[in-house]
Amino acid sequence: MPEPSTPEPVISLRGATATLGARPVLRGVDLTVHRGEVVALLGANGSGKSTAVRSVIGQVPLTGGTVELFGTPLRRFRQWARVGYVPQRTTAAGGVPATIREVVASGRLSRTKLRLPGRADRAAVDRAIELVGLTDRAKDSVNALSGGQHQRVLIARALASEPEVLIMDEPMAGVDLASQEILATTLREQVAGGATVLLVLHELGALEPLIDRAIVLRDGCVMYDGPPPEAVGQHALPGHDHVHPHAASEPVRTGLLS
Ligand SMILES: Nc1ncnc2c1ncn2[C@@H]1O[C@H](COP(=O)(O)OP(=O)(O)OP(=O)(O)O)[C@@H](O)[C@H]1O
Numbered sequence: 001m002p003e004p005s006t007p008e009p010v011i012s013l014r015g016a017t018a019t020l021g022a023r024p025v026l027r028g029v030d031l032t033v034h035r036g037e038v039v040a041l042l043g044a045n046g047s048g049k050s051t052a053v054r055s056v057i058g059q060v061p062l063t064g065g066t067v068e069l070f071g072t073p074l075r076r077f078r079q080w081a082r083v084g085y086v087p088q089r090t091t092a093a094g095g096v097p098a099t100i101r102e103v104v105a106s107g108r109l110s111r112t113k114l115r116l117p118g119r120a121d122r123a124a125v126d127r128a129i130e131l132v133g134l135t136d137r138a139k140d141s142v143n144a145l146s147g148g149q150h151q152r153v154l155i156a157r158a159l160a161s162e163p164e165v166l167i168m169d170e171p172m173a174g175v176d177l178a179s180q181e182i183l184a185t186t187l188r189e190q191v192a193g194g195a196t197v198l199l200v201l202h203e204l205g206a207l208e209p210l211i212d213r214a215i216v217l218r219d220g221c222v223m224y225d226g227p228p229p230e231a232v233g234q235h236a237l238p239g240h241d242h243v244h245p246h247a248a249s250e251p252v253r254t255g256l257l258s
Pocket residue numbers: 020021022023025043044045046047048049050051052245
């Protein structure tokens with residue numbers, strides 16, 4: 001009898017090493033996210049979380065080890081419409097006078113490529129904008145948005161290609177409570193629809209019920225890979241406080257693992 005099959009790995013990093021400047025930032029990271037899993041990547045500031053996810057999408061070249069997406073080595077992977085990436089908090093504006101709809105539609109380019117967008121493309125863009133609750137603002141300039149609204153636009157941009165895997169770098173950072181709730185609902189719907197998710201988080205917070213597994217980095221190495229530490233467990237486990245880089249004034253101390 002064959003073993004019940006494990007879902008296929010969607011993201012796979014094996015022995016990943018990376019250097020930024022002269023600094024070894026990833027020092028042999030093994031990380032696998034299977035189809036349908038929601039995995040949180042945790043760790044103290046500077047532990048290499050952003051670098052790890054950026055290496056998955058090819059923004060940071062590895063100096064050693066391998067990355068595979070959907071079982072294909074990154075250097076041969078071309079199906080970028082299957083991947084939705086939300087970078088660490090940036091602005092959706094980029095200094096150009098674009099509307100919310102234009103920015104979100106740019107996320108559809110990985111599907112349309114050079115052909116003109118068709119009805120299905122326009123519908124997908126509308127749906128993504130609706131998911132993040134910005135339908136009535138779709139024609140507004142992104143320059144006029146709050147931080148939380150920017151983040152919603154970036155997430156809608158990632159959803160516009162109807163990706164199978166979402167990779168998000170601190171999606172809740174610097175986001176107001178109302179936007180956080182919308183983002184949590186959006187993510188819940190994506191997960192219910194079968195999406196695979198890798199999230200960099202500084203604390204599980206509102207997303208905790210969605211998380212299947214947590215991977216904790218320390219100094220560029222995986223120090224924990226298992227069930228998410230529960231609220232009580234987080235405080236019971238040894239670790240250092242995480243000081244959030246984007247907090248406006250008071251550092252956020254989560255007592256999370258370092
Ligand atoms: N372009 C760069 N050149 C040199 N060092 C860098 C560069 N980018 C990041 N680093 C350093 O690499 C280390 C890992 O950074 P990374 O952003 O991956 O950490 P992180 O775990 O995501 O932290 P944070 O929670 O602060 O975002 C940090 O010490 C950071 O200062």
